[in-house]
Structures are given as structure tokens and as C-alpha cells.
Amino acid sequence: MRLTRISFTDIGKLIQRYSRYQQSCLSIEQFTTFGKTAKPVESFQFGRYELPVRLAHIIREIDLLPKNLLKMPSVELVRSWYVQSFSELVEFQDEDETEEVTSRFTQNLMCIKQRHDNVVETMAQGIMELRQTEGDDAFHPSIQYFLDRFYMNRISIRMLITQHLLLFGQDARSCKSNFVGCFDPNCHVTSVVEDAVNNGSYLCEQVYYTSPSVEVTEVNACDPKKPVQIAYIPGHLYHMLFELLKNAMRAVVEQHASSGDLPPLKVLITKGKQDLTVKISDQGGGIPKSRIDQVFEYHYTSAPEPLKTGGTAPMAGYGYGLPLSRLYAKYFDGDLELYSMEGYGTDAVIWLKALSEEASEVLPLYNRRTSKNYEEVRLAAQYCRDWSSSKFYGHGHKFLSTFHGKMRV
DSSP states (O other): OOOOSSOHHHHHHHHHHHTTSOOOOOBHHHHHHHHHHOOHHHHHHHHHHHHHHHHHHHHHHHTTSOHHHHTSHHHHHHHHHHHHHHHHHHTTTTSOOOHHHHHHHHHHHHHHHHHTTTHHHHHHHHHHHHHHHHOGGGSOHHHHHHHHHHHHHHHHHHHHHHHHHHHHSTTOOOTTSSOBTTBEEEEEHHHHHHHHHHHHHHHHHHHHSOOOOEEEEEEESSOTTSOOEEEEOHHHHHHHHHHHHHHHHHHHHHHTTTTOOOOOEEEEEEEOSSEEEEEEEEOSOOOOGGGTTGGGSTTOOSSOOOOOOSSSOOSSOSSOHHHHHHHHHHHTTOEEEEEEETTTEEEEEEEEESSTTTOBOOOOOOSTTHHHHHHHHHHHHHHHHHHTTSTTHHHHHHHHHHHHHHSOO
């Protein structure tokens, strides 16, 4: 591990200083336009400032976690990774903008990306350590609120690093590629859906020895003669679609296992002037309304805990798929929602911005208000508990849901 030239005390002061800087929220149009024309040094100039700012914001937020969670070994490890990466990047602030320094910066980003590969799993392990120590009551709504913001921040940091590496690193895409770093300016949505369907079906058949068919329809209201395309990150779109499709396939197979007659999944892709929408409809029995909010909670799952084997990936069971998928949708100001009819089935809907100039990053902001937000989340949860035994419980639950809905990630 490379030692930083900055002392531990100075790092703390620098983190506080950088956390006061405003993050730069970029649109997909800005990402792709910059990627087509920028030189390595220009990406270096932006990254050496923006990345430490985003890292500082989330480090300060980690420090707002309950003390008992902060003491969990896995959480301490994650925080140390972020502090180390911040320390390495701020060393470039006063470096000359030479080709050698830019190359060293790129190499450093490769190491940081690798260091943070297992952040999701390690933070999840920290939550499990807390539960094992203090029980399920230790996982209160403020932690859920933190994880949404923490993982969104991680998506944004990884986005900047990966974009730089794909444009100027060893794995830079060929000039013959239509991609601009991570982005496909003409991402054919149906093709991504078909990839997710094929892989979801394969996984379903490995677990259940069968899978439902999938009917895909697309409607381009802007130009009916053209397929639905969008400037987007195919990897993000695939992540969302695969999660929703495999969940729907599992529900259909389990709901209709006795009959052997599996109703098909229906995928509708539409593009209007403002929105691109993907709706996945299944007849998997649906979800009770009382559980709709729960399915977006981390560590919540209706599936049994998967066996840890070296073979095929599990169909379900970790409880991170849906909340992370919704963050991917929200990252560029989209959304992901479930609409269910218990006893029949569920519609899962992904909304994305159709225009790349309107699809801007939604980033968690750390400021003086942030600590108060956590306190308000805690008080909202307490409000629900206080009324849980009375006829007014529904109002308390609605209050908490409304509060979460109004809080930007």
C-alpha cells in the first residue's frame, strides 16, 4: 500500500474542507460531449478536483452513522478505503499538468477502482455484523437512508473513474466503437432487454428447470418507424432489467408451479418526448400493498438465504437487488416503481429521461443540514412506532413514506 505524504491530522482537515465544496452534477450530454473531444489532461484536471469532493462528502456522511455501526470491522474497513483513496487523490492537486502526471493519475484510478470493487458486499457485511451483535432492531430507518445516499455516491464516483479509464486508460475503447466511454449514444433498448431476458431465463431454468416466455413490444411515439434508442449506459440499464426480469420469472414459476402452465411476461418499451419507459408485467401472484415499501429496503428478501456455492449465481436471496436497481434508475433523474395487485401479478416500471441534456446526475449533498436530516428520519420512525398500536398507525406510516419521498438522494 502506497503511503501518503499527508499526515493523518491534515487529511481530516482536508476532508472537512472538500466536503464544503459543491459537487458538479453532469448530464449524459455533458459526459458524451466531453468524451468525444476531451484530452487526457482535461479529464485529469476535472477528476483530480471532483473525485476528492465526492469522496469527502460521503466520508463525512459515514461519520454520522450510529457509533455502534461505525465500530463494526467491515464498516471501519470501508471508511479506511475511502480515506485512503481521498488521500491519494488530493496529492495531485499541486502537481504539474504533464503527460507523466496524467499517466500516473490514470494508474492511480485503476488501483482505486480495484480497491473499491467490494464496497457493496463489505458494507452489507457490516450491517450483518451489527444485526448479529444487537439484533434486527439495530437496523433503523436512518441506516436505510444512509445506504441509499452511500450507494448513490458510490455509483457516481465509479462512473467518473470508469469513464476516465475507458477513454484514456489501458482498457480504452477502440476508436471504431460507437461507445463514448461507458455511454452508448444510440443504446437500442430492446437489445438490452433481450440480453437480460436470455440471461434471466437461463438462470431460472438452472434453478427451476423451466422459465416463462417473454413478449417484448416497443412503441416509439416520436418516430414510429425507428426503434427505441437512447443515450445511456447499457450496463446500468441491463442491471435494472435483469433484476426485475429474474424476480418476475421466479414469481411466475413459483405461483404456477402446480399447473405447469406459465403465463408469459410482457415487456412494453415506450419513448415519448420526455420519457423512455419500460414496463415489465407478470402474473406472479403480486405483492401485498403493505409490503411494497419493504421490498426496497436493504437486506429485505422474500427468498430464502442463498447457499454459498461456487456454481451458478443464486436467483434471489440477498435483498440488495431492487434498492440498488432503483438507485441506478434515479442516478440520471429517472425512477423505478412497483405496482402490484395481490393475487394476480406485478407491474415494474422504469422511467428514464429521453433527452440526454435533461438526464443529469442526482447526487447526495453533504452540508450543515445533513445531520438534521438523519435526526428527522429517526424521529419519523419513532412517530410510526408510537402510533403503531392505535388506529392512527396508517398516518404515521404515510408520514414516514412521504418524508422519504421528499428527501432527494
